[in-house]
Amino acid sequence: MSYIPNIIFAILLVVGVGFFVQNIKKIIRNIKLGKDLDRSDNPSERWKNMINIALGQSKMTQRPVAGILHFIDYAGFIIINVEVIEIIIDGLFGTHRVFSFAGGLYSFLIGSFEILAFLVLISVIIFWIRRMILKIPRFWNKEMTSWPKNDALNILYFEMVLMSLFLIMNAADLNLQNLGAAHYVHAGSFPISSYIANWLPQSEGTLIFIERGAWWIHIIGIFIFLNYLYYSKHLHILLAFPNTYYANLNPQGEFDNLQSVTDEVKMMLDPDADPYAAPAETDTEEISEKFGANDVTDLSWVQLMNAYTCTECGRCTSVCPANQTGKELSPRAIMMKTRDRLEEVGKLIDKDGIESFKEKGDGKSLFDTMSNEEIWACTSCNACVTECPINIDPLSIIVDLRRFLVMEQSAAPQELNMMMTNIENNGAPWQYSQMDRLNWKDE
Numbered sequence: 001m002s003y004i005p006n007i008i009f010a011i012l013l014v015v016g017v018g019f020f021v022q023n024i025k026k027i028i029r030n031i032k033l034g035k036d037l038d039r040s041d042n043p044s045e046r047w048k049n050m051i052n053i054a055l056g057q058s059k060m061t062q063r064p065v066a067g068i069l070h071f072i073d074y075a076g077f078i079i080i081n082v083e084v085i086e087i088i089i090d091g092l093f094g095t096h097r098v099f100s101f102a103g104g105l106y107s108f109l110i111g112s113f114e115i116l117a118f119l120v121l122i123s124v125i126i127f128w129i130r131r132m133i134l135k136i137p138r139f140w141n142k143e144m145t146s147w148p149k150n151d152a153l154n155i156l157y158f159e160m161v162l163m164s165l166f167l168i169m170n171a172a173d174l175n176l177q178n179l180g181a182a183h184y185v186h187a188g189s190f191p192i193s194s195y196i197a198n199w200l201p202q203s204e205g206t207l208i209f210i211e212r213g214a215w216w217i218h219i220i221g222i223f224i225f226l227n228y229l230y231y232s233k234h235l236h237i238l239l240a241f242p243n244t245y246y247a248n249l250n251p252q253g254e255f256d257n258l259q260s261v262t263d264e265v266k267m268m269l270d271p272d273a274d275p276y277a278a279p280a281e282t283d284t285e286e287i288s289e290k291f292g293a294n295d296v297t298d299l300s301w302v303q304l305m306n307a308y309t310c311t312e313c314g315r316c317t318s319v320c321p322a323n324q325t326g327k328e329l330s331p332r333a334i335m336m337k338t339r340d341r342l343e344e345v346g347k348l349i350d351k352d353g354i355e356s357f358k359e360k361g362d363g364k365s366l367f368d369t370m371s372n373e374e375i376w377a378c379t380s381c382n383a384c385v386t387e388c389p390i391n392i393d394p395l396s397i398i399v400d401l402r403r404f405l406v407m408e409q410s411a412a413p414q415e416l417n418m419m420m421t422n423i424e425n426n427g428a429p430w431q432y433s434q435m436d437r438l439n440w441k442d443e
């Protein structure tokens with residue numbers, strides 16, 4: 001019967017990892033619903049970006065307090081989870097502290113994990129205070145209600161519980177080692193949990209109950225956390241890496257042009273071009289495409305990955321001049337709504353299959369949740385792109401939505417229509433002839 005816990009552990013491991021893999025496959029499939037975009041250029045620059053921005057968190061340090069806390073939280077949480085390798089081996093084979101043969105190195109590692117766990121605990125408590133007591137405005141924008149707000153808090157609570165369990169487990173283990181309990185080898189160093197150990201009861205049976213209880217809840221908590229990621233903004237723990245690698249390397253402010261429109265303009269400006277010539281075959285293909293985007297399938301796969309990667313930190317919105325001057329626009333909300341719509345499409349595909357979705361759709365689009373007012377409030381200043389700690393580009397989505405409104409629906413605001421007509425007729429945005437453009441100098 002002594003092997004029953006090992007079987008239960010193996011089942012939990014397979015179910016926990018199995019669901020996680022299934023969810024990751026779903027995310028990859030949803031991202032692939034986006035249009036092709038070649039981002040294979042300049043790999044060395046891309047690697048550099050990924051190492052600096054995702055691994056080194058270089059953009060986080062622009063706000064030093066949050067940057068340092070986030071770095072402790074991130075590094076600590078990842079490094080401590082190295083301990084999970086030992087937990088998995090112990091769980092599967094019924095061993096206890098299987099790596100303890102490493103002696104001094106093992107003690108060093110367990111000691112370091114404890115210090116990191118303590119620092120993570122402190123940083124998470126400070127994060128909670130910033131969010132719930134100091135009420136930093138970007139955490140309280142109108143898009144941060146219900147699930148987004150709870151999601152941020154859930155993760156903080158998760159981390160508090162996991163780190164506490166890790167320290168309690170070690171504290172009980174230390175007491176059991178000192179009591180010479182069978183199975184509890186003398187191993188590890190416990191710079192933090194040795195203080196907790198003093199508060200625990202000293203009976204062997206109770207200590208084993210506490211140690212085993214903390215061990216099981218800790219590992220089950222990790223499996224739950226792994227699967228919670230899919231539903232959470234904390235997917236950025238994984239996606240920040242590909243997201244920074246595939247980010248746009250062109251200078252900010254350089255917009256991508258539609259090839260068909262570029263060709264058209266070049267032809268108009270070419271005095272030798274034959275305006276009645278049949279378009280080349282490739283042009284026809286290009287022209288038959290939809291201009292801009294009104295749904296997630298019109299966006300590129302990088303834009304969809306951006307939506308899944310967004311941490312909902314609100315740094316973009318806090319620097320957006322449109323948002324700051326009371327306009328409807330929030331670049332964070334643009335990313336959140338894109339992800340929500342992508343999830344909605346993904347669920348439809350799960351239910352009816354991709355062919356059915358391509359054929360029938362669901363009659364909805366991004367414009368069901370994004371208003372024209374929001375989209376036209378953007379000044380295309382790129383502040384949101386500059387500020388984003390993981391190189392997300394909300395502006396590119398806004399531009400594609402605008403492109404759809406202008407080129408597919410002729411639904412540009414009146415002021416823009418006038419300006420475009422003036423450019424077409426007068427070669428300038430103003431409502432008077434080119435010949436009169438220098439009149440001002442005589443006044």
Ligand code: SF4
Pocket residue numbers: 316319320321322323329330331377378379380381382383384385394395
């Ligand atoms: S580019 Fe648009 S959305 Fe981004 S900060 Fe500027 S105004 Fe706001």
Ligand code: SF4
Pocket residue numbers: 309310311312313314315316317331332335387388389390391392393394
């Ligand atoms: S787009 Fe970037 S800055 Fe804006 S909320 Fe998402 S992660 Fe934060």
